[in-house]
Structures are given as C-alpha cells and as structure tokens.
Amino acid sequence: MKTGQAAACAGLLPWAGVNARLSAQALVDGEVSVMRAGREVPLEMLTRLVGGQRVLLDAQLQALCQGGASLVLLAMHRHVQALAALAAMVERHVEAPVTINAYASFTRDGAFQIHRDGHDVLVVQIAGRKRWFCHGRRSEPPFGGETVDPRRDPGPPEAEMVLAPGDLLFVPKGDYHRAEVADAGGQSLHLTVAIQRPDGAEVLRWRLREMADRLAAPVPADRAGWAVYEAWLRTMLAELGDGLDFDRFQAAQAAARPLAGTTAIGLATGAEGPDDVTLVQPALRRRPALPGTGPAVIAAGGGTIRLEALDCAILALLLDRDAATMGDITAALPAEDPAALRAAVAALARRGLVFLTAP
The missing domain is CATH 1.20.5 (Single alpha-helices involved in coiled-coils or other helix-helix interfaces)
Known part of the structure; x- marks a missing residue:
C-alpha cells in the first residue's frame, strides 16, 4: 500500500531513535542484535570489557554494518512513545497482542535468509528503499517460523516489490519471504508490526x-x-x-493487557494543561465499553480503572478517532468547559491512559 505519508512514517522512528538504543547493555540484554547472513554476530566482536564493564566498539559496529550486517532492535514500542501509541492503536483494531521491532540495513545483504514467521506482519518502511520477495505458503496451517534450507532452491517469488518511505506491506503468517536493500550503496530502516493472533x-x-x-x-x-x-x-x-466462549476469552485478554503508556511524571503542560496543537492518543490496547454519560469502572492493565464522566467522554472520542489534538477535543465537546477538558486530559496522561505529543 502506497500511503503517501512518508513524513509521518519517518516521524515514528528517526535515525536518532535508532542510535539511542545502541549500547553494550542493550546487546547484552538481547534487545539489540547485529545479524549477518542469518546469523547473530557474537557479542565479543561488538564489545569489550573495560574496568569490569562492557563497552560498545563503535568503529567495529560501523564496519560490520557497512560490510553487510543489519541491526535488529526488538520491542521498540517499549522505548519510543510514537511506537507505543501505534502498537496500542493496532491492537485495538485487530484485538490481538502487537509488538514492534525495527530493522536497519546498509547493504544488499539481508539480515535473514528466506523464512516464514509464526505471526502476521505489517511492514512500515521508514527510510530508504527495500526490495521484498514473497514466495507464498508451502503448507497449510498450522505453521510457525522456519527458515528454508539455503541449499534448496526456493523457486521464483510469487510477488516482488520495492517499499519506499511511507509504504506498507502485509505478510501473512506462514508466507515465506526475504528482503534486501533496493539501492546499491543505500540503506533502509523499517518497522515490523507483529500481530500475535491467539490460537x-x-x-x-x-x-x-x-x-x-x-x-x-x-x-x-x-x-x-x-x-x-x-x-x-x-x-x-x-x-x-x-x-x-470467545466473547469472554477476548474480554479476559483485554483486561489482562497492560496499558501501552507510562505515568507522565513531571508533565510539562503549563498551569492550564495541554495547548491546542498537542496531539492526544489513547494508551488503551483494547476498546472498553464506555457509558454515554456518567462515571465508569473499566478492566485494563490487569486491574480496574475508575473514570469520571468527563474522562469517559474524552476517551470515547479518542478511541473513535485514534488520535486528536487538544483543540479537536475542545471543538468536539463544546458543552464542556475548555479548562476542565485540559485538566482532565493532563490527568489522564499522568495515569498513563493517554499519550501527549508536542508538535
């Protein structure tokens, strides 16, 4: 899908956000890895012990990336607010757990050989161009992730396409695929939104x-x-x-899912709350039933959350739109006092129920 939203997609994860995750500790914890030809580069090639602590060998990392290695950054929705909001939004629509990883490549060598995943994948191209080869399924469900024996010819792909910034690609569970940087001397950064449908x-x-x-x-x-x-x-x-009973199963899943956000300590919104251009996004991963009027108690984050009537009105609006500016919220709820709306939105952010993003 060509969205025409290259700038918006680029804003989800700037290169600075990738660089901020590169550390010896992230490599030790397994949240970041360096892959080459389907194999992980050993930690000893990327770090060294200095005074009993591991430090990242920047020059070695640069050389490996330019020599064909790719960066794999796992669970980026835990570290980047824009991706946390995106993961929560997708979860609300598909009603299944979602995680977001990032992949950065700098040569035509891919991080992985042809393989299939044990979940649906939505690819979001952030920067550069990447060529994808999709070979389809080789068996009927059920199936999990599996790499094709490189000694076997996978045959011609069923589909081949180049993703540019802002493009989306859906790869269903079980479809064999691989990808490479499309341009010689180029680079690529893309997200994979993994949709883990329950079985x-x-x-x-x-x-x-x-x-x-x-x-x-x-x-x-x-x-x-x-x-x-x-x-x-x-x-x-x-x-x-x-x-x-699948309705009860989904309700139990929804109640157990943690909120996508974190408590906004030191929320800098001024005495009057967020300004009109501040973007407000819900952190709820599932869509609870909210009353038209009056307070409510909803199950979320493994517990219960009490919402006042104004909280319900704001969240219902945000869940319907997935995102709105503070000005949009004020315009959509003209019967409410603007100052009270701003204060309520700030309070929701402090409780981890919404994200606030300044332009």
Missing part, C-alpha cells in the same frame, strides 16, 4: 485457568482409584469444552 492452545489455557480450582484434585496414589478419577476428569473436560 486454540491459548484459548484452552485460558479455559483451564478458569477451572483451575475445580481441577486441583490430584491423581490418586492408589491405582484402584484411577478409574473413578478418569471418569471425573472426562466430565471436567466435557465441561471445559461446553464453557468455551
């Missing part, structure tokens, strides 16, 4: 957790009691199946 095993694990207390009776030590225990367990399994 049957996850649904059954949820149902088992619901019945955990009733299933706690241990298997009898005396073999003579096994037949009775087996008959009882078969009854419990039938009840487990009869109690499957």
